[in-house]
Amino acid sequence: MVKIRMRRTGCKNHAAYRIVAADERSPRDGKFLEILGWYDTQIKDENFKLNIERVDYWLSKGAKPSTTVASLIRRAKNPNVKPHHARKSTKAEAKKEG
DSSP: OEEEEEEEEEETTEEEEEEEEEETTSOTTSOOSEEEEEEETTOSSSOEEEOHHHHHHHHHTTOEEOHHHHHHHHHHHOTTOOOGGGOOOOHHHHHHHO
16 A cells, blocks of 8 residues: 655754655655655745645545644645644633634
8 A cells, every 4th residue: 555654854853754655664754656745844834845746646646644744735725724733722712703
């Protein structure tokens, strides 16, 4: 089975990732089928890039994305969606909504 997941690159204390399609049996930084994009944790704005056409191709073939990659795919398809850590909700806001 094919998984869409992240492959670690970069230096020590500066994690950067490539988003790849890989066989689920291969190790995290091992053999992969195709590079689909990148994700850099040190950049504030636009910290990832995905080739959506190729991601859709692999999803149509039955590939399963990891949870982090699934959220990146959601953000790439809908730029108005903020990442989970950027959604600052307080208890006061929750009470106002509820």
